Amino acid sequence: MSRAELPLFDRIFRPRTYTLGNGKTVEERRSRLPLILLLILVAIIVSGEITGFRLSVLIRRISYFFVMLSDMFPPDWAYMPSVWQPLWDTIKMSLLGSLIGALLCIPFAVLSSSNLIRSKVVTAVFKFFFSVVRTLPTLVVALIATYVFGLGTLAGTVAIAVFTFAYCGKILYEQIETVDMGSHEALEALGMGRLSSIRYAVWPQVLPSFLSTVLFCFEGNVRYASILGYVGAGGLGLILNEKIGWREYPRVGMILIALFVAVIAIESLSSWLRSKLT
Amino acid sequence: MNEIRLTPAEMLSREPRKWLMTIAIALVSVILVFWSGSALEANASGGSGLSVARSIILGILHPTPSLLLTLGTNGVPYLLLETMCIAFLGTLVGAVISIPLAFLSASNILPKPIAVLFRVVVMAIRTIPSFVYGLMFIMVTGPGAFAGLLTMSVCSVGMLSKMFMETIEDLDKGILESLSAAGCTTFDKIRYGIIPQLMPSFASTLIYRFDMNLRDATVLGIVGAGGIGAPLIFAMNSYRWNDVGAILLGLVILVLIVEWCSSKLRNALMRG
Numbered sequence: 309m310s311r312a313e314l315p316l317f318d319r320i321f322r323p324r325t326y327t328l329g330n331g332k333t334v335e336e337r338r339s340r341l342p343l344i345l346l347l348i349l350v351a352i353i354v355s356g357e358i359t360g361f362r363l364s365v366l367i368r369r370i371s372y373f374f375v376m377l378s379d380m381f382p383p384d385w386a387y388m389p390s391v392w393q394p395l396w397d398t399i400k401m402s403l404l405g406s407l408i409g410a411l412l413c414i415p416f417a418v419l420s421s422s423n424l425i426r427s428k429v430v431t432a433v434f435k436f437f438f439s440v441v442r443t444l445p446t447l448v449v450a451l452i453a454t455y456v457f458g459l460g461t462l463a464g465t466v467a468i469a470v471f472t473f474a475y476c477g478k479i480l481y482e483q484i485e486t487v488d489m490g491s492h493e494a495l496e497a498l499g500m501g502r503l504s505s506i507r508y509a510v511w512p513q514v515l516p517s518f519l520s521t522v523l524f525c526f527e528g529n530v531r532y533a534s535i536l537g538y539v540g541a542g543g544l545g546l547i548l549n550e551k552i553g554w555r556e557y558p559r560v561g562m563i564l565i566a567l568f569v570a571v572i573a574i575e576s577l578s579s580w581l582r583s584k585l586t
Numbered sequence: 587m588n589e590i591r592l593t594p595a596e597m598l599s600r601e602p603r604k605w606l607m608t609i610a611i612a613l614v615s616v617i618l619v620f621w622s623g624s625a626l627e628a629n630a631s632g633g634s635g636l637s638v639a640r641s642i643i644l645g646i647l648h649p650t651p652s653l654l655l656t657l658g659t660n661g662v663p664y665l666l667l668e669t670m671c672i673a674f675l676g677t678l679v680g681a682v683i684s685i686p687l688a689f690l691s692a693s694n695i696l697p698k699p700i701a702v703l704f705r706v707v708v709m710a711i712r713t714i715p716s717f718v719y720g721l722m723f724i725m726v727t728g729p730g731a732f733a734g735l736l737t738m739s740v741c742s743v744g745m746l747s748k749m750f751m752e753t754i755e756d757l758d759k760g761i762l763e764s765l766s767a768a769g770c771t772t773f774d775k776i777r778y779g780i781i782p783q784l785m786p787s788f789a790s791t792l793i794y795r796f797d798m799n800l801r802d803a804t805v806l807g808i809v810g811a812g813g814i815g816a817p818l819i820f821a822m823n824s825y826r827w828n829d830v831g832a833i834l835l836g837l838v839i840l841v842l843i844v845e846w847c848s849s850k851l852r853n854a855l856m857r858g
Contacts, residue, residue, distance in 0.1 A: 355671030
């Protein structure tokens with residue numbers, strides 16, 4: 309390899325040369341690990357300065373972390389009857405939101421997959437649209453939704469639908485782009501229309517993994533929906549925020565246990581369904 | 587092979603009959619939709635929702651330029667830098683917590699019951715919403731970026747230790763056996779047999795989580811735990827939509843850049 313072809317790093321730190329037993333010389337490039345470690349170290353020091361990270365404070369005062377946690381136990385079991393309603397609201401919100409988002413993302417995902425749409429501009433525009441929607445923080449979407457739709461579960465459902473739309477849409481177009489296009493071409497050669505050949509050749513290939521993505525997203529949404537209540541978008545977060553505000557920690561503990569059990573139940577149901585799908 | 591020739595009509599009649607299953611699934615889905623629709627309560631104030639939405643969107647599309655370009659501690663660039671630092675250190679501290687948890691919950695290292703126990707612990711850690719952690723850490727460090735960093739690290743534990751655990755469970759034990767056959771000590775086996783197998787996947791998980799943490803950093807703002815979230819929520823609560831537009835614009839650009847870099851890095855890591 310001529311000297312000019314070497315990357316900058318190897319031109320500064322020359323590769324080590326070894327002479328083998330048979331007289332051949334081989335070169336081993338220097339490891340980049342020290343450089344990477346140095347960069348990470350600098351980043352750690354800079355961010356430690358900016359965020360005010362003090363290990364001594366953390367060690368001295370970590371016991372305060374458990375103050376609130378230990379106040380939550382034993383939880384207030386008598387409070388459970390009033391947890392049911394918000395808990396179901398949270399689950400319903402995430403279910404409907406995931407469903408709406410998943411249905412909405414299908415046409416957009418088709419429009420952004422480069423193997424179905426020939427125009428590069430169209431796919432680039434839709435892919436960019438997905439990226440931008442995905443970077444919008446869900447909390448911000450929820451807050452805006454509460455201004456538009458009023459306080460309540462509708463706002464939360466909209467926020468979850470927007471998040472699901474962006475997440476599932478991205479994964480769906482990535483899956484469509486890796487699909488085997490042979491059968492699609494065969495159906496088009498037989499004289500089938502574009503849409504119906506997508507329906508019979510592409511759709512069956514992506515459907516199982518798409519459904520499992522949506523289920524996975526639904527799982528996460530149940531957990532996330534509990535935050536949305538913080539901005540008044542309904543569900544468990546609403547009473548969670550309220551009880552924390554009033555410092556009724558045993559009730560907070562009860563809410564968290566209910567959420568934990570619900571999340572475990574939904575996760576095991578959805579992972580069972582997903583194992584059936586694939 | 588003795589193949590039976592069928593006419594298309596016969597082939598069609600051999601198609602598996604799945605209509606019963608299809609109808610059942612459709613019925614269940616429709617019932618679920620109606621059931622979940624029952625929770626919707628729109629307290630919308632009549633037709634004003636649309637005009638509100640219009641003014642919000644118009645405001646967001648006209649970001650305040652002064653906020654975007656000032657370099658002081660109140661400007662968007664500094665806030666973004668602070669958010670990045672919180673996400674970076676938060677991910678690292680999260681990794682420090684998750685690596686032992688991941689080894690403890692890997693079923694090829696510890697007996698199954700203990701591994702399952704630690705998995706339940708990780709799940710419990712994951713269930714508590716981030717703003718509750720935020721409030722807990724504010725009691726430890728006082729409001730500010732430090733609390734945000736700690737919150738971020740605990741919130742990362744759930745996903746990080748699950749992904750780490752999966753990597754550990756995929757370890758190829760053959761390499762370890764051949765190393766011990768070649769006479770390596772335990773330390774050599776860890777250095778040359780385990781770490782090279784785990785590092786690329788761990789690094790890629792960490793980069794991915796950093797990406798996610800940057801995106802979730804707004805949640806910290808609602809409890810006053812530093813970063814760009816707090817100014818964003820304040821601006822939204824006081825209807826300063828132009829400022830919201832400026833902050834969101836900065837955040838979206840930063841996240842897009844970081845996402846692009848992180849996918850490049852992760853691709854490079856995967857190719858080795």
